[in-house]
Every structure is written in structure tokens, then in C-alpha cells.
Amino acid sequence: MSKVLMGAKPLLYPAPTVLVGTNVAGKPNFMAVAWCGIVNSEPAMISVAIRNHRYTHQGITQNLAFSVNIPSVEMVKETDYCGIISGQDVDKAAVCQFKVFYGKLDNAPLIEQCPVNLECKVTQMLNLGSHSLFVGRIEESHVSENCLTDGDPDIEKINPITFIVGSSRQYRALGEVVARAFSVGKEMETGAKH
Amino acid sequence: MSKVLMGAKPLLYPAPTVLVGTNVAGKPNFMAVAWCGIVNSEPAMISVAIRNHRYTHQGITQNLAFSVNIPSVEMVKETDYCGIISGQDVDKAAVCQFKVFYGKLDNAPLIEQCPVNLECKVTQMLNLGSHSLFVGRIEESHVSENCLTDGDPDIEKINPITFIVGSSRQYRALGEVVARAFSVGKEMETGAKH
Numbered sequence: 482m483s484k485v486l487m488g489a490k491p492l493l494y495p496a497p498t499v500l501v502g503t504n505v506a507g508k509p510n511f512m513a514v515a516w517c518g519i520v521n522s523e524p525a526m527i528s529v530a531i532r533n534h535r536y537t538h539q540g541i542t543q544n545l546a547f548s549v550n551i552p553s554v555e556m557v558k559e560t561d562y563c564g565i566i567s568g569q570d571v572d573k574a575a576v577c578q579f580k581v582f583y584g585k586l587d588n589a590p591l592i593e594q595c596p597v598n599l600e601c602k603v604t605q606m607l608n609l610g611s612h613s614l615f616v617g618r619i620e621e622s623h624v625s626e627n628c629l630t631d632g633d634p635d636i637e638k639i640n641p642i643t644f645i646v647g648s649s650r651q652y653r654a655l656g657e658v659v660a661r662a663f664s665v666g667k668e669m670e671t672g673a674k675h
Numbered sequence: 676m677s678k679v680l681m682g683a684k685p686l687l688y689p690a691p692t693v694l695v696g697t698n699v700a701g702k703p704n705f706m707a708v709a710w711c712g713i714v715n716s717e718p719a720m721i722s723v724a725i726r727n728h729r730y731t732h733q734g735i736t737q738n739l740a741f742s743v744n745i746p747s748v749e750m751v752k753e754t755d756y757c758g759i760i761s762g763q764d765v766d767k768a769a770v771c772q773f774k775v776f777y778g779k780l781d782n783a784p785l786i787e788q789c790p791v792n793l794e795c796k797v798t799q800m801l802n803l804g805s806h807s808l809f810v811g812r813i814e815e816s817h818v819s820e821n822c823l824t825d826g827d828p829d830i831e832k833i834n835p836i837t838f839i840v841g842s843s844r845q846y847r848a849l850g851e852v853v854a855r856a857f858s859v860g861k862e863m864e865t866g867a868k869h
Contacts (some may be wrong), residue, residue, distance in 0.1 A: 484792070485823060486778075487816040491719040492791050492828060494745055494835040495712065495849060497687055518712025519840075520724045522804035525685040528722065528808070530714045551688055557853050562808060575743065576863060584680075593771030597686050598678070605801055607810065609715035614722070614810070616801065622681040629679060636839045641688040642853060643837065645830045646713075649709055655689060656850035659751050659836060663844055666755030669770060 491516075495643035498539040498652060500563055501529050502548035502581075502590040503540030509574050509581045509590030512537040515644035516612065517549065525619040527601060530612040537644030541615050544588040545603040549617075550595035553640040554654050560642060561652070585621045596628040596639040676731030685710075689837035692846060694757055695723050696742035696775075696784040696846040699733030703768050703775045703784030709807065709838035711743065712762040719813040721795060724806040738813050739781040739797040743811075744789035747834040748848050754836060755846070779815045790822040790833040 496515035503510055516530035527549055531539025533536045541547045552560045559577040566573060568646040575580055580593035584600050591598040628638040636655065688707035697704055710724035721743055725732045735741045746754045753771040761765060768775055774787035778794050785792040795811025822832040830849065839845040 484787070484817040485820050485826075487803050487818055487828070489719045489813045490816040491713040491721065491813065491835045492745075492793060492816050492818070493691055493693070493713050493721060493743070493850075494830060494833055495689070495691060495792065496713060499687070516713040516716075518714075518724075519685040519687050519690060519710040520712075520722065520801075521806045522685060522726075522810045523805040525683045526803055526843070527685065528712065528714065530712075532716075549687070551686075554853050558859050558862055559853065561856060561858070562863040563860070565857060576796060582678075590759065593678070597688065599686060604803075607714075607776060607799055607801075609720055609798075609810070611717040612715045614714045616803070619683045619685065622684040622686050623678040624686070624701075626679050626682055627858060634680075634681070634688075634843050635725045636688060636841075636843065636845065636847075638780045639677075639688055643689060643848075643849060646857060647721060647830075648827050649830065650855060651830070652853040652856055653830075653858075654850035654853050655837060656848035659846040659848050660755065661844060662755060662838060662846055663759060664755070665846075666753050666759045668758070669750055669756040669812075 491646060495645055498560060498642040498644045500550040500552055500560060501537055503537055503552055504588050504590060505536055505540035505568055510536060510540055510568035511563050511573055513560050520616055526616060527619055528614050528616045530614050532612050538613060546586050546589045547601050547617060548589040548591050548594040549599040551597040551641050552595050554642055557642055557652050584623060596625045597624040633634055676809055680856060692754060692836040692838045694744040694746055694754060695731055696744055697731055698782050698784060699730055699734035699762060700736055702761035704730060704734055705757050705767055707855050708752050710859040714810055720778055720810060721813055722808050722810045724808050726806050732807060740780050740783045741792040741795050741811060742785050744786040745791040745835050746789050748836055778817060791821045792817040
């Protein structure tokens, strides 16, 4: 198998697709973000990378708080819109008819229509160049009651969107279950101990 | 729609599934990681969160370098194995029959069978509690020639694995294309300017 060098490219497949919420100039604003990941388990923490010139960057810097809202496939048009348009120009929550609510934090606006909402307090900020990485401690998680099965979040009902970087720039749904994690690997031979 | 409070939980759906490579005690070692994300565009940077007691943590701390290898669905058994077993006990690369190669960096081992390989130099480290977040500048990206179409990485051929956190702990493939990014949102009405 031969490899082709592509240069220094952010080729992580896939990325999640979330709506990052923050208050800017006293109003809730939401931005689509794919550069997002869990960064710690105990306590639960998440990071979002935001371009330094973005309106959301102002909001997070001012409030030291943000939300991560996970849209479902049905919300792909609104989600993409929130990645194209700046909150400086338009009240995106109004255009998208988001029902905004607040939980524990009074400065991390949440979107009712998104199946999952995480409220985060900023604990670290790193300016990495084009983007700043905001690391947030998750203070509370909200899941829509109709996306639970036996009290657990149900991925079929959440139906999240993934983002595929590159010239195809796709949003994709999740596909079939491939295996159970922390389980299928036990089938591997462990003969080659060193 | 009513919401249910779940406490402070890392409910990001979905997470990617990658194999983080590093040299430990002079040998290549790989660990399955879902807490991973792109953190900067210019320059391209990626972060991986590694539990502080893990063998991989030692390797990255010693080398200040790591690789991110994206396995395809066909490699799910090997991938999961690399999340269950410690490199302290077993030569995982040997058990999994990974063909290991090196690119620009002589201390970031890459897996030939993975369609995408990113070589990274550590630029920041944050100890966040259970995990350390290693931020790496991507020095070079390698893509298997048979995963390209017209010179671009082809997501159908890469066929990556996602990780679903929670009690179901699933690996899932990608599903259908939902929309084109930075495009479908233009269909939204923009009447509600503020």
C-alpha cells in the first residue's frame, strides 16, 4: 500500500457538528462548530476552537461560559446557516426559530430543539493561531426527554450530524453499528507478548 | 419539549475513533482514543486527551510527538483491542500486525493499514484532571493512495469509525450524506435582521 503526502492538513474523519452558544451584547448567539472534542473525563470537559475574529469569540471571552448544543439531522439547514452567517449581522436564533433557554448558568444559552445541551464554564484558553481553544468544564447536561430510552440518551433518537472536512465538505448521518466498544477487541489473539 | 438533567457528562455525539501512536521505551505503541479533535486551522493542529496513567502518556511526554491514525471499519477489532490492552503488557503493534512506518518525525510511528496518518509535534500540554490534553501541530498528513479519488481523500474509501459514548458504547460507521456544508444553510430566510 502506498501513501500520498498531503501536507499539514486537519484530516480528522469525522468531526462532530455542534452549535456553540454564547451571549454577545446581551443576546444569545449560536455558531456551527466542527472543531470540538471531549478533553477530560473526571471532571467532564469539552473544548471548542473558535476563529479569533468571530462574534462567538467575543461572547465566550466576555462571559467565560458557553454551551454546546447537538443538532439532529433534521436541523442541518439551520446548523449550516449558523456556520455561514455572523451574529454581528443577524439574530440567528430568531431566523432559525430556536427556543432559547438557560440552565444552571445564566450566560450559556441553550437550544431546546437540540436533543443534547451542555453548559460549560471556561477553565482554559489557548490562542493557537487562527483559532482560540476554549476548554470548558461541563456543569450540566440536558437531554430531550423524547431522545431517551430507559433513561439513557438514545443515539438513534438524537440522530446527530457529522462533518467531513475537505473539498466535498459534507454533513453525514451516522450509519450502522459496527461493534460494541471495549468488547469486540477481546476477540483478538494475545499471543505476541513481548 | 421537556429536558432531563443528566449531570455533568461528556455527551458529545459522535466522537471520532483514532489510534494514537507514540514510541515508548524505544518501541512503537498505539492506543485507541475518542477524545480527540481539531483545534486550529492555520497552522493545522489536533488535540488528544490521554489518561495520565496510560503508557501512551509516558511516550508522548518523553517524545513530545505523537501520531493520529484513522482506522477504517474493517479495523474495528484491532482498534478496540488497542483501547482495552496496555502497551506495558503487550506489543500491540505485533498482535494487530500493524505495518509501522515513519514519515518526517522519527518518533511518531504510523500505521500503514490506516487510511489516514497525521504526524504531530506537541506544542502545549494541559493536565486537566483524569486526562492530559496534548495539543499537536500537524507536520505532515499521509493518505493511502487507494483512499483517494482525483487526488482528494475520499470518505467512502476511508470508511472511518465513530464512537458513541454511554451505556451502549457503540462503534458506528458513517451513514448517508445529509447536505453539503457551507451551502445548504444559504436556503434559510434571512428576514429577521436585528
